[in-house]
Amino acid sequence: MRKIKVATVQMDSQHDKASNLQKAERLIREAAGQGAQYVALPEYFNFVGTEEQEEANAEYIPDGETVQFLSRLSKELNIWLHGGSMLEKVRGEVKFYNATVLFNPQGELVGKYRKIHLFDVEIESGPSYLESQTKDFGREVVVCDTDFAKIGLAICYDIRFPELFRLQSLKGAEILMLPAEFTLYTGRDHWETLLRARAIENQAYVIAPGQIGKKPSYQSYGRSMIVDPWGTVIATATDAEMVTVAEIDLDYVQQIRKQVPSLKNRRPEVYSLHLS
């Protein structure tokens, strides 16, 4: 049996970083108090603001205050802590990265991923957004080793690109992470379907903590979710800032993969994905 209790933290983060970190700490403690051994935060959990406010709120990784905050809490609470995402700045580069980090229960940074697919969309009568205006594209597929499973890291809009998740699965991922600040406009029609599709086609757990509430550019959808490898939604948040906890069983991933061997039945000799 490889069972572990996981939690999503749903937040309405705004531009005041100190108050976001305070709220995140309260919710992380609540999740740990409910027995969660792996706690996951949403995209941009430490700051959601205007482009003008980004420079002052971007941080170096691993030197910034948010990384120190996550390291301290993961160690103190003896939990795996997935840091949603934050604006990462890099010396000598003009643009930021939308970066996510994973900490082990010893407070050590064990993985970092930079969002590969930036949200550049213009929807008629819906949201218009140009994430690449101030952020640069990530260039690396990241799968982290933990003592219970391999975990693939992705962020929000990445969910629309199944190739990324297939590559993570081929690299051994049994859990796929998707911290998000999904728009209400697209989320109400696409969010659950996309999460369940990635879970079913990769026969993996999908853990998706989301932002909720009104942001400078759009309304966030929320509905943080945990989906099992059969595609069943095993936990969903309501429309509030909250913690959602579920037990996941990594042996179930292997059972599903044995019963419906679609990963094995692939025909890479007919089509191929480039694994770097």
Ligand SMILES: O=C(O)CCC(=O)C(=O)O
């Ligand atoms: O894919 C979508 O519909 C929303 C994506 C998004 O909001 C983001 O990547 O920030």
